[in-house]
Amino acid sequence: MKRILASLAALAMLAGPIAATDVAAQQRMQQQRGEQDSAREQMQAGRNMPIREIERRIIPRMDGDEYIGFEYDPAAQAYRLKFIRDGRVIWVDVDARTARVLRISR
Numbered sequence: 001m002k003r004i005l006a007s008l009a010a011l012a013m014l015a016g017p018i019a020a021t022d023v024a025a026q027q028r029m030q031q032q033r034g035e036q037d038s039a040r041e042q043m044q045a046g047r048n049m050p051i052r053e054i055e056r057r058i059i060p061r062m063d064g065d066e067y068i069g070f071e072y073d074p075a076a077q078a079y080r081l082k083f084i085r086d087g088r089v090i091w092v093d094v095d096a097r098t099a100r101v102l103r104i105s106r
Helices: 002-044 051-062
Strands: 066-073 078-085 088-095 101-105
Touching: 051 066, 051 078, 051 088
Parallel strands: none
Antiparallel strands: 066 078, 078 088, 088 101
16 A cells, blocks of 8 residues: 555656646647737738738748748737758747838847
């Protein structure tokens, strides 16, 4: 009986970090979902350009760098497009209203 209790206690200790990781992952997913909802609302209201239009304008300017995806910052009303070149990440911040490149971080 003591062995069973000890084994259960050990399993519970191991599961703790996993549960914490799941909570953090869920919080990140909720934040991303909120950002997506905000981007969609701004676009539907005519304040932001659709991300596909922004991608159509920006990706060709990146000299064949591999496009990975984007994030949306509702506070700045800006998209951050992610590219990779020679194993290095390149972030391109773009105004969501005008598609103007705000900054390129290499």
